[in-house]
Amino acid sequence: MTENRVTENRVTEPQVSGRQDVRQDVRLSVDQVQKVYQRDGESFEAVRSLTLDLHQGEFACLVGPSGSGKTTLLKCIAGLMEPTSGSVVLDGQQVNGPAKGMAVVFQEYGRSLYPWMTVEGNIELPLKVAKLSRAERRARVDEALASVGLEQARKSYPWQLSGGMQQRVAIARAVAIHPSVLLMDEPFAAVDAQTRAELEDLVRKVWKEHDMTILFVTHDIDESVYLGERVLVLSSSPTVVQHDLVIDLPAERDQLVTRSMPRFTELRAQVYEQVQIAKTNKTGATTVSAL
Numbered sequence: 001m002t003e004n005r006v007t008e009n010r011v012t013e014p015q016v017s018g019r020q021d022v023r024q025d026v027r028l029s030v031d032q033v034q035k036v037y038q039r040d041g042e043s044f045e046a047v048r049s050l051t052l053d054l055h056q057g058e059f060a061c062l063v064g065p066s067g068s069g070k071t072t073l074l075k076c077i078a079g080l081m082e083p084t085s086g087s088v089v090l091d092g093q094q095v096n097g098p099a100k101g102m103a104v105v106f107q108e109y110g111r112s113l114y115p116w117m118t119v120e121g122n123i124e125l126p127l128k129v130a131k132l133s134r135a136e137r138r139a140r141v142d143e144a145l146a147s148v149g150l151e152q153a154r155k156s157y158p159w160q161l162s163g164g165m166q167q168r169v170a171i172a173r174a175v176a177i178h179p180s181v182l183l184m185d186e187p188f189a190a191v192d193a194q195t196r197a198e199l200e201d202l203v204r205k206v207w208k209e210h211d212m213t214i215l216f217v218t219h220d221i222d223e224s225v226y227l228g229e230r231v232l233v234l235s236s237s238p239t240v241v242q243h244d245l246v247i248d249l250p251a252e253r254d255q256l257v258t259r260s261m262p263r264f265t266e267l268r269a270q271v272y273e274q275v276q277i278a279k280t281n282k283t284g285a286t287t288v289s290a291l
């Protein structure tokens with residue numbers, strides 16, 4: 001499939017660049033997921049029959065115009081919202097609610113951590129819910145804190161930490177449950193540029209150490225190319241996967257070296273172009289009755 005098929009201003013199948021997909025090790029399968037919201041007595045289709053597979057160990061970034069349905073899709077995948085139709089399958093099991101094997105990190109770290117619990121208490125909570133033994137919980141918390149370099153802050157409360165540190169706690173909490181798939185929704189949008197770069201490198205490190213599969217939503221085209229092994233560009237709503245691009249940069253990423261590579265510039269130009277197409281090929285606020 002090398003051509004972008006656009007029918008009546010609507011992308012019907014994603015354009016795939018550089019992908020020769022023969023792998024069988026599918027972790028997450030999103031099959032024809034559709035989400036229709038009801039608002040003001042009208043139906044609004046945010047996600048349309050969206051299909052994608054994530055394989056073991058993949059780091060995929062999801063970009064798309066604002067309001068295209070990225071968060072909606074992530075919530076449907078995470079089991080936090082029921083799709084109107086279609087299915088999500090994680091490790092062979094249909095997702096019908098928050099799934100054991102999935103962890104989510106959102107942008108609002110301030111709201112996602114419990115202020116009355118210490119850092120280690122916050123990380124340990126989902127492990128208690130999962131009924132892990134005290135010894136196992138202890139080992140997982142230690143491991144997660146070491147992964148994000150926060151051993152010194154384990155007895156601190158979230159409000160005693162900087163925004164970047166709080167987001168590290170949220171990452172540690174997600175990592176500690178040993179998820180098959182980690183979902184991240186613009187997790188670094190609220191931190192400064194320097195901290196953001198550090199957190200990007202941290203996520204790549206954690207991804208490698210834990211051999212995780214990551215789906216990372218970002219507005220930032222450069223960030224998607226720097227972080228991902230694959231970038232999926234979503235169309236405007238009702239959203240579908242418009243473009244699926246392999247990021248063939250060396251696995252060792254470095255903020256200065258990688259970002260100054262000619263290939264990086266080429267890839268970001270390709271993603272940028274696709275996002276522009278997504279913005280201009282507006283399918284608009286389609287009501288279901290009008291489909």
Ligand SMILES: Nc1ncnc2c1ncn2[C@@H]1O[C@H](COP(=O)(O)OP(=O)(O)OP(=O)(O)O)[C@@H](O)[C@H]1O
Nearest residue numbers: 037038039046065066067068069070071072073237
């Ligand atoms: N609970 C809801 N009820 C009705 N419509 C909603 C609801 N949540 C989202 N929408 C609409 O669905 C569309 C997709 O929203 P969503 O938040 O998924 O987009 P997004 O791609 O994550 O946007 P952003 O890039 O700004 O975070 C938007 O038009 C939004 O207004």
Ligand SMILES: [Mg+2]
Nearest residue numbers: 070071072185
């Ligand atoms: Mg969003």
